[in-house]
Amino acid sequence: MIEEQLRETFERHETLAPSSAPLREAIDRAVRRRRRQRRLTRRLAGATLAVAAALSLPFAFRDAVQPPFVGDTFLPGGAQTMDRPLTVAVLGVDDDGGRSYRADTVLLAHVPAASHTAYLVSLPSDLLVEIPGRGRARLGETFYYGSERRDAAPDPGAGAELTAGTITAATGLPIDATVTVRYSGLRAVTDALGGVEICVDQEVSSRHSGRVFPAGCQRLDGRSMVDLLRQRYGLPHGAYDRDANGRAFVRGLLAGDVNDPVRLARVVQAASAGIDVAGTGISTPRLLQVAAGVDTVRSVDIGSNFRGITIDRVSYQRLDPALSAPVFAAIKENRLTEWAQANPRAVR
Structure with missing residues (x-):
């Protein structure tokens, strides 16, 4: 006018x-x-909604990480709790370099009713499962079977949906929502920050690029960071050491400087392309409101030395029922808080 x-x-x-x-x-x-x-x-x-979904990023690595503050500008209605328990499947997906989509990290984040604490339960990606309608496979492969499309790009939403259904079939736990964090998104966010400093406890050799990452602190760009985070072979404890490097990345990411509005905008846009949130029993805005209200993150141990089994020359892992069944029952019956108080050695 x-x-x-x-x-x-x-x-x-x-x-x-x-x-x-x-x-x-x-x-x-x-x-x-x-x-x-x-x-x-x-x-x-x-895109800001996707950055708020990054609240779930620390859940993808098994450590108690204080989530960043997300204000009312990001979340309509502000931080809230729920009057019923909430269980979210967090999937760390390796989609880098045109690879088929598989979930390297599968984690359950459970928030009891009216609680500000999130309890994390890690499921091994090599867990032996029965995929509904498809048969025996590893849990991490479920995402591939759901997302793969003949002569078309993979469908991450379908991969997350099939993985959630498989988790329910294996554990008996209903999944209210999924958060899919793709490696390509982590690479873009890292570059948008101008690199992220990561401090690792031991030397890591990449079987993909041949690069050697020394022990100690180093600032890496997105491509180098993803290369490091993908490594598990050659490490003393395999995937568990890879998870430790993931926790180090999260600490470096949360320490990144986003005070510059231009840089913040770049980070927002980068995250929007790499983090997907889907809710089957809860809307995305409601999920993010609950996530913003989480002020404590605790890991629940269901065993770290999973029992191995070989079928048709394929290696799988199985859960220890003595350790996992009581946890799954407590989650399903909304009494995990009481279980955690009664079993302090299993919670950290």
Whole structure:
């Protein structure tokens, strides 16, 4: 409206004033710039929701990490609790370099009713499961079977849905939502921050690139970070050491400087392309409100030395029922808080 009034004013006085062409061009540029800003604002509003989903990122690595603060601007209604228990499957998916989508990390994040504590239960990606309608496989492969499409790009949403159903069949636990964190998204966020400093306890040799990452602290770009986080072979404790490096990445990520508005916008947009949140029993905004209200994150031990089994020359892992069954029962019956208090040595 203001721009049109200015144009009309200049047209009425064109004979009395110098050529208005330069000024008209400046006004047109301002209009185009304002329209671009409005479009960017709308995109950032949607992408901001994905950054809020990054609250779940610490859940993907088994450590007690204080989640970052997300204010009311990000979450309509602010942080809240639920009047019923909530169980979320968090999936760390290796989609880097055009690889088939498989879940390297499978974690259950459980928040009891009216609680501000999230309890984390890690499931081995090599866990022997029966995929509904497909037969025997490893749990981490379930995402691949769900997401793979003939002559088309993989469908992460379908992969997450099938994985959630398989977890329910294996544990008896209903899954209210899934959070899928893709390695390509972690790479983009790392680059948007200008690199992330990570401190590792031991030297890591990449079987993919041949690079050797020394023990100690180092600042890595996105591609190098993903290369490091993918490594488990050659490490003394395999996937468990890989998880430790993941926790180190999370600590470096949360320490990243996003005070610069331009850098923050880049991080927001990068996260929107790499983190997917889907709810079957809860809406995404509601899930994020609950996540923002979590102020304590604790890990529940269901055993770290899983029992191995070989079937048709394929190695799988099995849970120890003595350790896992009581935890699953407590989650299902909304009494995990009481169970944790009665079993302090199994919770950290």
